[in-house]
Amino acid sequence: MSLIYHVVPAKDWARFETAPMYEANSLQNEGFIHLSTESQVAGVLERYYQNATDLLLLHVDPARLTSELRYEVATNNELFPHLYGPLNKDAIVRIESIN
Template sequence: MTMILHLAHAAAWAEAQHVGFYAPRSLDSEGFIHFSTEAQLPGVVERFYQHQPEMILLVVAVDRLEAELRYEEAEPGEAFPHLYGPLNLDAVVEVRLFAT
């Protein structure tokens, strides 16, 4: 089973539990939700999430996704997973506290 990862603020994940799906601001502003592979995660944390409090790591099973997933080049030669729709909660197989 292929897994992808997403860093989220704890408050946004709590809201997702209330509404039944996860749809961060990037879905509205960019049209997709940013994900990474396990190998890409350290670079993502270094570039975007230094010293962010109350972060959680969502571990997502690709085969459970309802929205379209595309791997797209975000940096030269490196394709990142992007989800073009809200994240259905049953695709999340693990939630971990994450300290940056």
């Protein structure tokens, strides 16, 4: 099983703690939820969360997703996974505190 990952501030995650689905702000603003492969997580943290604290890393099984997942060209011409719809929480296999 090859997992994909989503970085989220703990305070944002807390709003969805009891809900069956999670919706990042980007779903409303950009139409999808940003995800990363394992090798991309460090770069995402460095680029977008350098001074952030209290972050969580969601470990997601793409085989369990109910919304459409597409790999699309983004930063540095890398293919990043984008989820076009809410993230069903039963696809999350682990939640890790990363700082």
